[in-house]
Amino acid sequence: AQSVTQLGSHVSVSEGALVLLRCNYSSSVPPYLFWYVQYPNQGLQLLLKYTTGATLVKGINGFEAEFKKSETSFHLTKPSAHMSDAAEYFCAVSESTSYGKLTFGQGTILTVHP
Amino acid sequence: DTEVTQTPKHLVMGMTNKKSLKCEQHMGHRAMYWYKQKAKKPPELMFVYSYEKLSINESVPSRFSPECPNSSLLNLHLHALQPEDSALYLCASSQVIPSTDTQYFGPGTRLTVL
Numbered sequence: 194a195q196s197v198t199q200l201g202s203h204v205s206v207s208e209g210a211l212v213l214l215r216c217n218y219s220s221s222v223p224p225y226l227f228w229y230v231q232y233p234n235q236g237l238q239l240l241l242k243y244t245t246g247a248t249l250v251k252g253i254n255g256f257e258a259e260f261k262k263s264e265t266s267f268h269l270t271k272p273s274a275h276m277s278d279a280a281e282y283f284c285a286v287s288e289s290t291s292y293g294k295l296t297f298g299q300g301t302i303l304t305v306h307p
Numbered sequence: 308d309t310e311v312t313q314t315p316k317h318l319v320m321g322m323t324n325k326k327s328l329k330c331e332q333h334m335g336h337r338a339m340y341w342y343k344q345k346a347k348k349p350p351e352l353m354f355v356y357s358y359e360k361l362s363i364n365e366s367v368p369s370r371f372s373p374e375c376p377n378s379s380l381l382n383l384h385l386h387a388l389q390p391e392d393s394a395l396y397l398c399a400s401s402q403v404i405p406s407t408d409t410q411y412f413g414p415g416t417r418l419t420v421l
Contacts, residue, residue: 225407236311236397236412237350244407283349293338293401294363295410297349 195220195286199298207306212256212271214301216284219265226267227285227295228258237283243267254278279305310334311413313398319419322388328416330381330398338362339381340410341373342397350397356381357403388420 200215218224225244229237241252248260258269267284284298311332320326330339338357342350355363356375370392372384381398395415401408 227409229412234414234417236313236414237399238412239409242407242409287407293340293355293357293408293410294352295350297351300347300349 195224195288195296197284197286197296197298199282199284199301201301202299203302203304205304205306206274208276209273212269212274212278212303214269214282214284214303216258216267216269216298217265218267218284218286220286220288222288225287226258226260227287228252228256228267228269229283229285229297231281231283231300233280240269240282274303274305276305276307279303311398311400311411313396313413313416315416316414317417317419319421320385320388321421322390324388325384325386327385328383328396328398328418330383330400330413331379332400332411333379334400334411335378335402336400336411337378337403338401338408339375340399340401341381341383342399342412344395344397344415346394354383385418388418390420393418393420 196219198217227242228240231237241250243250243260251257256271285295314329341353344350353367354373359375374382397415398413399410401410
């Protein structure tokens with residue numbers, strides 16, 4: 194069975210500081226991993242995804258994530274936070290046997306201070 | 308165009324009402340999904356349609372009835388709902404079902420059951 198744990202339900206950073214949002218997964222088969230962002234009262238937008246190949250994945254808006262199999266992690270980073278990055282971020286996992294089912298972590302709310 | 312549209316944006320209904328939520332995409336996707344998202348929680352999968360046929364039903368109560376009349380449309384019929392069914396209902400679509408596919412989300416319908 195697949196599952197996702199996001200460490201830290203709230204993360205606060207200053208504008209221009211490094212953003213680090215943590216995600217650990219559990220999967221019995223090679224996982225496919227996703228990061229989505231949700232702005233208030235909106236749907237989810239894909240930031241990036243890892244399926245196979247290069248373990249460092251670059252996404253939109255300057256975000257990137259690295260798949261580390263040995264640590265079962267897929268942490269999301271951005272070198273310099275912007276006020277517009279304030280939102281809720283969800284890590285999600287799917288498996289080749291799950292027929293498209295995404296399992297989401299509990300989410301991390303990112304606050305960016307001026 | 309990577310847009311999934313949902314109507315209505317907001318819906319208030321009584322426990323004896325019958326209402327429907329509508330989702331539409333024109334990206335040629337053949338997989339469509341309904342998710343339920345309670346406040347401060349991640350989305351939870353309800354139903355998956357693949358090529359207009361119900362593929363996954365995550366043990367959803369029968370007061371929720373999905374329908375996929377064609378490849379672009381997905382409906383969710385609601386009847387005799389309970390107040391605990393109040394939530395944001397998200398529709399998503401992907402090209403097909405494989406777990407590597409990106410799911411594109413609509414903005415959601417915020418449902419309140421009185």
